Amino acid sequence: MIQKLRNDKQGFTLIELMIVIAIIGILAAIAVPQFMTYRMRSYNTAAKSVVHNLKADEGNLNSELGVYGHTEAASALLQAADGGAAVADTTTDANLELAATTARPGGRIVGTTNDGTRSLGLAITLGRQMVAFATDTNDANDNSTYNAFARHFKGDTAYAIDADVENVLFSVSNPNWPNNAGIGATTIAPAAATPPADDITNQGGGGLPTANWTRVR
Numbered sequence: 001m002i003q004k005l006r007n008d009k010q011g012f013t014l015i016e017l018m019i020v021i022a023i024i025g026i027l028a029a030i031a032v033p034q035f036m037t038y039r040m041r042s043y044n045t046a047a048k049s050v051v052h053n054l055k056a057d058e059g060n061l062n063s064e065l066g067v068y069g070h071t072e073a074a075s076a077l078l079q080a081a082d083g084g085a086a087v088a089d090t091t092t093d094a095n096l097e098l099a100a101t102t103a104r105p106g107g108r109i110v111g112t113t114n115d116g117t118r119s120l121g122l123a124i125t126l127g128r129q130m131v132a133f134a135t136d137t138n139d140a141n142d143n144s145t146y147n148a149f150a151r152h153f154k155g156d157t158a159y160a161i162d163a164d165v166e167n168v169l170f171s172v173s174n175p176n177w178p179n180n181a182g183i184g185a186t187t188i189a190p191a192a193a194t195p196p197a198d199d200i201t202n203q204g205g206g207g208l209p210t211a212n213w214t215r216v217r
Contacts, residue, residue: 040178043155048169050132051159054109054148057122058134058163061111064120067143068163069111071124071133109134114142129153137193145195151188154178158188158205160213164196169216172205 061069108121124132132150136143151158156177160170172188190203190213205213 040154040156043152043178044157044159046130047132047150047152047155047157048159050130050150051148051161051169053124054132054134054150055161055163057109057124058146058148061109061120061122065111065113065118067111067113068136068146069109069120069122069134069143070136070146071109111136111143133189135189135193137195142195145193147189147193147199149189151177159216160189160200162193162198162200164193165198165200170200170213171216172207172210172213174206174208176208 058068061067108123110119110121112119130150130152132148134146134148136146145163147160147162149158149160156175157171157173158177162168162170188205188207190199190205193199200213201215202212204211207213
């Protein structure tokens with residue numbers, strides 16, 4: 001082929017061109033699916049990192065107040081807009097005491113001591129197109145446990161952590177979730193945390209073909 005390129009009087013034959021095109025097609029057929037797989041894995045890894053960050057934030061809140069906290073409904077499930085990441089205004093402590101609103105959708109976990117004398121909000125930062133939330137035991141009024149959930153808008157797997165189950169990560173997957181704006185974290189999450197039970201294992205999560213949440217490790 002190199003020799004032909006050097007020869008001004010002779011070009012490529014149709015068969016040679018077809019062979020080159022076929023080779024390119026084979027390489028593309030191998031490379032594209034692998035690229036898609038790696039990209040999906042990166043989206044899911046981002047969601048896994050977020051849920052672990054929520055666990056760390058809950059631990060920090062508990063060390064300060066002796067209770068766990070929850071994300072606020074007004075923060076639109078902490079879902080970051082396409083324009084950038086959702087982040088609480090952390091300029092001053094006073095700003096962290098402000099509740100999330102539609103105009104101020106920044107993410108924070110909020111906790112209140114059982115006697116109601118002290119409240120604290122910890123800022124959490126989400127990357128673009130991430131959705132996450134955490135629930136505590138508000139119904140029991142002791143805030144002694146929590147559940148945390150996260151999913152990437154373009155990922156096919158959601159992850160969860162239950163404070164009552166040590167060192168266990170839960171997941172549920174569905175190939176129809178990527179780019180589906182109607183699938184938020186609460187759509188696939190079990191009810192509020194209930195101590196000291198495992199609130200997530202075998203609970204419905206809308207997965208496909210396995211509908212329920214399962215343990216990753």
